[in-house]
Amino acid sequence: MSSNKNKTSLVWFRNDLRIQDNTSLSKAILESNTVIAIYCFDKRQFKTDKFGFKKTERYRAKFLIETVQDLKTQLQKLNIPLYVYFDNTELCIAKLEKCFNFDALYLQKEWTNEENNILDKVKNIWHKNFPIYELYNQFLYHPEDVNFELDKFPKIFTEFRKNVEKHSKIRTIKSIYNTNFNKDLIENNKTKIPTLKELGFANFTTHPNSAFPFKGGETEALKRLNNYFFETKKLGFYKKTRNGLIGTNFSSKFSPWLANGSLSAKTIYWKVKEFETLYFKNQSTYWLIFELIWRDYFKYVSMQHQSKIFKIGGILEKKYNWHTNSEEVNKWINGKTNQPFVNANMIELQKTGWMSNRGRQNVASYFTKTLQLDWRIGAAYFESLLLDYDVHSNYGNWMYVAGVGNDPRDRKFNVKLQADRYDTNGNYQRLWLQNTLF
Numbered sequence: 001m002s003s004n005k006n007k008t009s010l011v012w013f014r015n016d017l018r019i020q021d022n023t024s025l026s027k028a029i030l031e032s033n034t035v036i037a038i039y040c041f042d043k044r045q046f047k048t049d050k051f052g053f054k055k056t057e058r059y060r061a062k063f064l065i066e067t068v069q070d071l072k073t074q075l076q077k078l079n080i081p082l083y084v085y086f087d088n089t090e091l092c093i094a095k096l097e098k099c100f101n102f103d104a105l106y107l108q109k110e111w112t113n114e115e116n117n118i119l120d121k122v123k124n125i126w127h128k129n130f131p132i133y134e135l136y137n138q139f140l141y142h143p144e145d146v147n148f149e150l151d152k153f154p155k156i157f158t159e160f161r162k163n164v165e166k167h168s169k170i171r172t173i174k175s176i177y178n179t180n181f182n183k184d185l186i187e188n189n190k191t192k193i194p195t196l197k198e199l200g201f202a203n204f205t206t207h208p209n210s211a212f213p214f215k216g217g218e219t220e221a222l223k224r225l226n227n228y229f230f231e232t233k234k235l236g237f238y239k240k241t242r243n244g245l246i247g248t249n250f251s252s253k254f255s256p257w258l259a260n261g262s263l264s265a266k267t268i269y270w271k272v273k274e275f276e277t278l279y280f281k282n283q284s285t286y287w288l289i290f291e292l293i294w295r296d297y298f299k300y301v302s303m304q305h306q307s308k309i310f311k312i313g314g315i316l317e318k319k320y321n322w323h324t325n326s327e328e329v330n331k332w333i334n335g336k337t338n339q340p341f342v343n344a345n346m347i348e349l350q351k352t353g354w355m356s357n358r359g360r361q362n363v364a365s366y367f368t369k370t371l372q373l374d375w376r377i378g379a380a381y382f383e384s385l386l387l388d389y390d391v392h393s394n395y396g397n398w399m400y401v402a403g404v405g406n407d408p409r410d411r412k413f414n415v416k417l418q419a420d421r422y423d424t425n426g427n428y429q430r431l432w433l434q435n436t437l438f
């Protein structure tokens with residue numbers, strides 16, 4: 001254990017907005033005698049993208065504000081001030097650097113375009129003699145623990161899953177350190193978390209039918225985990241209910257917290273193990289881990305293929321004749337297609353920022369395979385609206401459904417049959433299409 005005192009470190013929070021199981025934070029605490037934290041609502045994340053959508057819509061903006069509020073409170077308990085800004089990240093870090101003369105910078109390692117570009121800008125302003133520690137902490141299976149080289153990464157999900165399950169172990173979670181940092185640091189921090197209005201949105205209340213009525217932040221994430229696993233034991237039925245469409249409990253709903261890192265995949269894994277020891281182990285308890293392996297898989301896909309995941313041909317570099325008819329796109333967005341099941345899902349997304357996995361597969365298949373619209377437009381719309389937008393899972397799943405990703409079967413969903421099977425009585429469609437005939 002190193003104890004390098006007289007060292008002031010900066011922890012730059014990105015998509016790792018939590019205290020527990022946070023490698024950058026715990027390493028900084030261990031190696032420093034003063035730790036300052038920063039989170040920046042980067043202005044570029046609130047601009048309009050090339051398809052005309054706001055990169056971040058109001059649902060995720062509100063969730064992020066709640067998340068950062070909770071993070072600030074949790075950090076204060078460790079006497080670590082969280083400086084929060086609404087500006088370009090590199091400018092904020094430059095501003096803080098002038099006040100504190102940091103000796104080291106700690107952050108979660110990311111590899112996608114926008115994150116890399118921002119880090120490059122930060123590196124340009126960061127004084128050169130001091131180290132920058134970039135640490136992976138978003139995986140279930142850490143990249144150092146897998147037994148393949150990235151260029152030999154198994155292309156098919158099942159191969160990947162079998163490989164990691166056989167050869168790799170999931171790391172345990174280290175406890176949080178007690179700190180005896182100077183309390184004055186908290187008092188001196190005068191920065192404020194931006195309001196929804198300051199981020200450019202009007203206040204709103206959560207839709208009464210939302211399947212995701214939860215708040216952002218690590219505290220809420222752990223509360224949800226405790227409720228889904230231990231209070232209601234819904235985990236034990238997950239495999240049977242996971243294709244549901246209505247309500248809070250058909251699936252775990254962990255994704256928005258996982259996406260911004262207020263909950264870690266490893267935390268979920270070790271809680272599943274605890275549940276299995278305390279109660280029972282069945283296909284459902286395993287299946288939640290199975291789904292988390294999908295999450296890892298798309299991270300490895302994007303790591304291997306880098307910016308190809310944003311290109312029209314995807315990682316397969318396939319050439320299709322994609323359309324861009326804006327009238328068709330708008331009908332899809334506003335729930336005005338000739339498929340009521342697609343419409344219900346799109347309206348749910350528009351009104352809540354949430355859509356089930358079953359819904360996502362159907363609306364994306366309809367967009368790409370039936371309407372043959374450029375899949376990147378659909379993906380960009382999801383990026384804007386989704387509470388749980390995650391670059392790897394979103395672009396990975398969209399490529400997969402569009403037939404430019406990893407699906408060896410290149411399927412097309414029969415939306416009508418899917419609706420009959422998963423919404424047999426039409427309750428879900430009625431919920432979102434109350435005033436529309438279907």
Ligand SMILES: Cc1cc2nc3c(=O)[nH]c(=O)nc-3n(C[C@H](O)[C@H](O)[C@H](O)COP(=O)(O)OP(=O)(O)OC[C@H]3O[C@@H](n4cnc5c(N)ncnc54)[C@H](O)[C@@H]3O)c2cc1C
Nearest residue numbers: 251252253254255291295357360364388389390393394397
């Ligand atoms: C077109 C499309 C776009 C998607 N975009 C996103 C996105 O931006 N962010 C996102 O987190 N998920 C995305 N998904 C995956 C999936 O729909 C959501 O993770 C899931 O619906 C979240 O609900 P849950 O947390 O209740 O999931 P559960 O069923 O409870 O699963 C537990 C966790 O496993 C992971 N998981 C489950 N299914 C998948 C999957 N297919 N791919 C990757 N991880 C998965 C998620 O982290 C999820 O929270 C997308 C799927 C499709 C088809």
